[in-house]
Amino acid sequence: MSTQHELPERLQTALEGVEYDVADREVVRLVSVAALTRELAPAAPDRETTQRLREQFKVRMGTAVPPRWLRWLGAWAGSGPAPRPLVERLAAGVLLIGIAGGGAGTAAGASPLELASGAVRLIESAVTNLDPRGSAGGGQTPTESPTPTTTATPVPATPSPSPGATTTATATATEDHDDDDDDDHDKKDDDHSDDDSRGRSDNSGRGNSREEEPDDNPSDDEDRVR
Amino acid sequence: MSGAATLALRAGLGRLWLTVARGLETPVQVDRAGSAEIERLRARDPQTWSLLFEREVAAIYRYALSGLGRPEDAEDVTSAVFAAAWEGADRLRDHGLPARAWLFGIARNIIGTHRRWLLRRPPVLALEAFDQPESDRGLSPELLDLAQALQRLNRGQAEVVSLRFIHGLSLEETASVLETSVEGVKGRQARALAALRETLDR
Numbered sequence: 001m002s003t004q005h006e007l008p009e010r011l012q013t014a015l016e017g018v019e020y021d022v023a024d025r026e027v028v029r030l031v032s033v034a035a036l037t038r039e040l041a042p043a044a045p046d047r048e049t050t051q052r053l054r055e056q057f058k059v060r061m062g063t064a065v066p067p068r069w070l071r072w073l074g075a076w077a078g079s080g081p082a083p084r085p086l087v088e089r090l091a092a093g094v095l096l097i098g099i100a101g102g103g104a105g106t107a108a109g110a111s112p113l114e115l116a117s118g119a120v121r122l123i124e125s126a127v128t129n130l131d132p133r134g135s136a137g138g139g140q141t142p143t144e145s146p147t148p149t150t151t152a153t154p155v156p157a158t159p160s161p162s163p164g165a166t167t168t169a170t171a172t173a174t175e176d177h178d179d180d181d182d183d184d185h186d187k188k189d190d191d192h193s194d195d196d197s198r199g200r201s202d203n204s205g206r207g208n209s210r211e212e213e214p215d216d217n218p219s220d221d222e223d224r225v226r
Numbered sequence: 227m228s229g230a231a232t233l234a235l236r237a238g239l240g241r242l243w244l245t246v247a248r249g250l251e252t253p254v255q256v257d258r259a260g261s262a263e264i265e266r267l268r269a270r271d272p273q274t275w276s277l278l279f280e281r282e283v284a285a286i287y288r289y290a291l292s293g294l295g296r297p298e299d300a301e302d303v304t305s306a307v308f309a310a311a312w313e314g315a316d317r318l319r320d321h322g323l324p325a326r327a328w329l330f331g332i333a334r335n336i337i338g339t340h341r342r343w344l345l346r347r348p349p350v351l352a353l354e355a356f357d358q359p360e361s362d363r364g365l366s367p368e369l370l371d372l373a374q375a376l377q378r379l380n381r382g383q384a385e386v387v388s389l390r391f392i393h394g395l396s397l398e399e400t401a402s403v404l405e406t407s408v409e410g411v412k413g414r415q416a417r418a419l420a421a422l423r424e425t426l427d428r
Contacts, residue, residue, distance in 0.1 A: 008412040030419040036372055037391040042292040042355040044284045049301055057279055060309045061272055
């Protein structure tokens with residue numbers, strides 16, 4: 001068992017030519033395969049090819065190097081020697097759009113606080129709609145419905161010096177009620193929009209996984225450092 | 227109590243001093259010529275880049291040819307490797323390795339993505355790369371068997387054999403190109419050679 005663990009070390013020592021135990025048959029056989037492999041030599045470029053490559057490189061050295069952000073953008077688009085995985089590029093794109101959107105909102109007059117509260121509302125709405133019990137709206141109605149009642153009830157009891165006060169109170173109560181209806185409508189609208197966005201994200205998620213599948217090759221990375 | 231504490235403190239300080247001294251010594255042991263070259267490459271010094279090109283163009287071409295098989299593709303990839311290296315010179319880091327390892331890493335990525343949109347990733351070794359029309363020699367039956375056995379290895383093992391024994395990279399350079407550890411390369415090369423031996427013995 002221990003010899004199995006030592007084999008890579010013994011082989012490497014033999015390959016370096018530092019020590020060479022002829023009795024170690026296993027290592028001797030592997031060294032002979034390595035020596036045979038060294039004979040596999042692909043052809044070197046001929047003189048014309050080398051000259052062409054030299055000229056191309058000289059031209060490349062003569063032209064200006066694009067700025068770093070442009071190279072980053074190119075890499076994001078998938079060009080360059082080491083294109084990033086699609087998931088990373090999508091995440092970077094979402095982040096960029098988010099930053100650009102935040103900048104546009106600020107330029108349009110929305111304060112960062114409003115943007116943050118908008119984001120919180122969106123998350124709350126999403127969480128509510130992802131909850132199957134919450135999506136029916138049954139849990140929200142009782143909490144919201146007593147509010148106009150309690151607001152409206154004390155108003156008639158208040159001594160009103162003029163008849164207009166009652167109208168105002170009634171109007172207030174009605175307005176509150178209308179607001180609630182609007183909220184409900186808004187909520188429903190939000191529900192629909194969230195459903196749509198969820199549908200979109202699901203589709204995009206599936207799309208990602210489809211596109212990423214061909215790149216997966218676990219056998220390539222068996223020894224990769226994790 | 228106080229005597230023992232003082233002794234322990236002195237011993238600890240001594241060890242600390244040795245550690246610091248070793249740490250100070252380390253940069254002196256680094257190959258200064260190599261470090262200076264890396265710095266000049268980072269600064270895009272044309273003369274240093276020309277020297278690097280002359281030194282490594284054949285090796286990069288042969289590496290590309292061994293992966294792609296067609297001389298035209300190898301030429302395109304070699305050109306792209308040096309262009310990408312020149313553009314990304316500011317990303318070059320001094321890891322105590324020659325710039326060759328960095329160029330091979332770029333070449334590996336470019337070969338891996340070459341025509342990926344249309345085709346699957348090319349194999350690590352293309353047999354036609356070893357045909358040498360100018361010498362009329364061709365591969366001996368033994369070498370042909372070996373090349374075919376190499377093609378049947380899994381990708382990780384075939385890459386180690388190719389870089390280590392066909393292209394002559396050191397253990398450290400191979401580890402850098404494959405973004406793995408030296409120990410990982412050692413293990414992989416032993417398994418790959420054992421698998422080749424087994425295939426050849428059949």
